[in-house]
Ligand SMILES: Nc1ncnc2c1ncn2[C@@H]1O[C@H](COP(=O)(O)OP(=O)(O)OP(=O)(O)O)[C@@H](O)[C@H]1O
């Protein structure tokens with residue numbers, strides 16, 4: 001489904017030394033995989049994901065999506081490819097001026113899909129993510145979990161073949177994280193959608209991914225099935241990431257406690273206990 | 277007399293607010309999107325536009341009115357009168373609107389723009405469906421501010437033949453020592469400014485979600 005070869009990405013830094021964010025990255029992501037990309041902060045995970053829909057232009061190397069090489073496409077062709085690749089963001093990135101309904105309609109609107117068809121699809125998606133009653137709400141009136149459900153519905157609107165998620169659950173509390181991950185997994189099962197998931201939390205990998213690549217300093221240090229990774233971690237960094245998980249299977253991450261807890265007190269308290 | 281002056285002031289202010297918004301908006305949008313790192317980065321165009329805007333902004337309004345006389349005569353057929361005053365008022369307000377709109381657009385969340393691009397939006401679609409709607413409350417706040425400033429400027433234009441409240445204030449208040457007229461005009465101007473701000477705030481509230 002996605003084939004990445006000798007991908008290299010450097011950023012021009014201030015002064016004459018640039019930053020090499022990715023170096024000789026090779027990856028094969030199969031159709032229907034939930035593929036995790038994990039690694040420490042600054043490893044290049046986001047950069048790698050953003051290269052897959054050309055939000056970041058690779059310095060060299062090639063990326064194939066469904067056999068199409070996307071690095072050399074014209075702007076127009078790239079827009080067509082982008083409609084087949086959905087993206088879900090850590091901070092949701094919803095349009096604050098639009099209702100839930102119109103946010104989900106947005107990608108279809110810009111692809112010129114007729115109104116009646118858009119309406120049908122939006123109703124369908126609202127049902128899929130369980131937000132039928134929020135159609136006319138604005139993003140500011142939603143909890144983090146609900147916002148991310150809108151983000152997911154929006155990403156699925158044009159029936160993409162691939163869904164890219166960059167830390168899609170990192171702004172959510174553990175309980176909401178689980179429900180959003182469950183949603184993603186059911187979408188994967190139901191539609192056979194390929195999902196690429198960037199995270200720095202092993203728990204996320206454990207819960208939904210089938211395959212995983214560990215990256216560090218801009219390079220892939222290990223890749224394979226999630227089971228293998230957990231039972232026979234090879235690289236030091238993988239062992240480190242696994243050690244960071246506590247007994248309950250949650251990442252030890254105190255920064256979670258200051259994040260929002262869906263505004264629901266009982267849930268919030270339970271979530272704090274889980275973080276322990 | 278005061279009613280007619282009020283009517284003239286309202287006419288000058290609303291027309292020049294309208295014209296400067298129509299001209300300033302596209303200019304502000306161009307300034308914002310040609311900026312480094314924005315969706316249509318273009319250093320040359322940005323520098324040219326910024327130079328034009330800054331030059332116009334740095335000319336004091338009183339001088340601008342005089343400099344503009346030939347142009348005003350060309351556009352309206354006369355260099356004196358209420359309609360003629362609209363020309364320098366609009367020209368003075370365009371760069372102001374442009375800067376306000378530019379700032380509003382630049383404050384739109386980068387992530388939201390990126391999300392639209394990731395969905396395959398073209399540059400024009402990003403402008404029309406993301407930048408303008410998302411920046412709308414800030415843009416309306418800026419246009420309200422422009423209208424308030426124009427009320428002040430229009431009084432100045434009135435002093436040199438544009439008619440309106442400024443004219444009456446100079447003629448009857450300053451030269452004729454009629455304190456009652458002067459006081460009445462101050463009250464009217466205060467009400468006008470407050471009313472403009474009130475309407476602006478109401479509209480902003482309506483478009484903010
Ligand atoms: N636009 C940019 N300009 C310059 N350098 C950048 C840019 N984006 C990323 N980098 C650099 O590239 C490297 C990889 O960044 P990236 O955001 O991909 O890391 P990450 O693995 O996603 O980290 P995190 O877990 O913190 O999100 C970092 O050193 C970062 O500073």
Ligand SMILES: [Mg+2]
Pocket residue numbers: 045046047
């Ligand atoms: Mg990142």
